[in-house]
Amino acid sequence: MNSLEATARAQEPQSPDVTELILQDILAGRLPPGTWLKQIDLERRYNCTRPEVRRALDRLVQKRLVEHVPNRGYHVHEQDGRRAQEVSDIRVILEVAVSDRIIANASAADIANLRVFALRFDDLVLNGTMLELYEANLVFHRHLLALAGNQELVELITEIRQRTSSAPVSQWRTRARIEQSGREHQQMVDAIERRDVGHLMELTRRHILQA
Amino acid sequence: MNSLEATARAQEPQSPDVTELILQDILAGRLPPGTWLKQIDLERRYNCTRPEVRRALDRLVQKRLVEHVPNRGYHVHEQDGRRAQEVSDIRVILEVAVSDRIIANASAADIANLRVFALRFDDLVLNGTMLELYEANLVFHRHLLALAGNQELVELITEIRQRTSSAPVSQWRTRARIEQSGREHQQMVDAIERRDVGHLMELTRRHILQA
DNA sequence: GGTAATCAAATTGGCGCCAATTTATGATCC
DNA sequence: GGATCATAAATTGGCGCCAATTTGATTACC
Numbered sequence A, B: 001m002n003s004l005e006a007t008a009r010a011q012e013p014q015s016p017d018v019t020e021l022i023l024q025d026i027l028a029g030r031l032p033p034g035t036w037l038k039q040i041d042l043e044r045r046y047n048c049t050r051p052e053v054r055r056a057l058d059r060l061v062q063k064r065l066v067e068h069v070p071n072r073g074y075h076v077h078e079q080d081g082r083r084a085q086e087v088s089d090i091r092v093i094l095e096v097a098v099s100d101r102i103i104a105n106a107s108a109a110d111i112a113n114l115r116v117f118a119l120r121f122d123d124l125v126l127n128g129t130m131l132e133l134y135e136a137n138l139v140f141h142r143h144l145l146a147l148a149g150n151q152e153l154v155e156l157i158t159e160i161r162q163r164t165s166s167a168p169v170s171q172w173r174t175r176a177r178i179e180q181s182g183r184e185h186q187q188m189v190d191a192i193e194r195r196d197v198g199h200l201m202e203l204t205r206r207h208i209l210q211a
Numbered sequence C: 001g002g003t004a005a006t007c008a009a010a011t012t013g014g015c016g017c018c019a020a021t022t023t024a025t026g027a028t029c030c
Numbered sequence D: 001g002g003a004t005c006a007t008a009a010a011t012t013g014g015c016g017c018c019a020a021t022t023t024g025a026t027t028a029c030c
Helices: A018-027 A039-045 A050-062 A081-097 A099-105 A108-126 A130-146 A151-164 A175-193 A197-209 B018-027 B039-045 B050-062 B081-097 B099-105 B108-126 B130-146 B151-164 B175-193 B197-209
Strands: A066-069 A073-076 B066-069 B073-076
Touching: A018 A050, A018 A130, A039 A050, A050 A066, A050 A073, A050 B050, A081 A099, A081 A151, A081 A197, A081 B081, A081 B151, A099 A175, A099 A197, A108 A130, A108 A175, A130 A151, A130 A175, A151 B081, A151 B151, A175 A197, B018 B050, B018 B130, B039 B050, B050 B066, B050 B073, B081 B099, B081 B151, B081 B197, B099 B175, B099 B197, B108 B130, B108 B175, B130 B151, B130 B175, B175 B197
Parallel strands: none
Antiparallel strands: A066 A073, B066 B073
16 A cells, blocks of 8 residues: 555665655656655655655755645656657757767767766666666766766756656666667767767767657 | 845735745845845745745755855855856757747747737836846746747746846846847847748847847 | 545644854953 | 953754644435
């Protein structure tokens, strides 16, 4: 009956940040869209106090990951197809637009770094959890974007990615698709090394839209 | 000594939302960058309770408008030149990129609407406060962007605009610059009516960068 | 037997108190 | 006379209690 209790983990001595913990669980799919987040359950699950839970819930509402119904409670935001589409749309515009800057700024060391992150993703396809994979993917894209020389852009895209993908696990449906993503990462780094702006733009566009 | 007490307003019977009130005061320049936001002062100023103040402060920290120093307090975020530059940069990329969609979707009624909002801005240049002007400008740009058919994009740009401009008043330094902005609004609507994508893109770019 | 109203259990959410930390003040010592 | 240390005031921030609202169940009624 109570899905929260069922997934309860071993009590950790000190909680780093409750907001982050709940966020991780939503992203990992352990708290599926629609789940009601009762304060008492969260209190016990993360071994924290009532005000901490409330602050975390309020922050997640601000992030649009959780919905609040007055006097009813908080529940994980339902996946919105339109919104996901629109966010992808925004990502394509931004990331394609800065392709030339990425290529202009990328040093040999930067390219080597990107290869490391791309390889790490490929490695986790075989030996890793979905959440690890998701985060490795995020790291690769963050470092790629950082080369554009606009820190705000990196933060912004990181934010809107979380905003929609309530259960990022469901994004990559098949293993074939995941492996394809890994190959595309490699191809993007290749394009950067060849200083081929046009190809990087096209790769980026396809990579985001089919994710 | 206490700038908050000095600006204290008449007590309103019921506070709609404290977060919004503080936000307005920061945007209006009544709480300049660097100001320390003591909880007791805010409590009295907005005639609300301690937890309400704390929730509002936490939300404003999430919005990056207020900075939090543990065990020291909260203060209005200092204007960051680099960040403002980066946000303008992002705006240019996005708004220029959707110029074609705006023109494709704009009906005669939409164009008439935009003219109304542009005229309202011009009117407030003469008979209006800085805050009213700021909001009229926001309304024009929101409706313009809405024509691109991407609701998330509208919300996103509204968010990042607030995020940087701690004191939007200081954005338009001279009256000449404000009047120029008004003329540019008109020119943008003209370009839409003429279905001149290239011109709208160039106007948009210049309008944002010199703001 | 089904439906509606009433009552009890549970949950949300507002509010204030008190401890911990920091800052300002004043006294003492060099 | 200036600097340093100790003390007191002020501010932050954690925590729990209790009222208001809602949900679910039991009972009475049609």
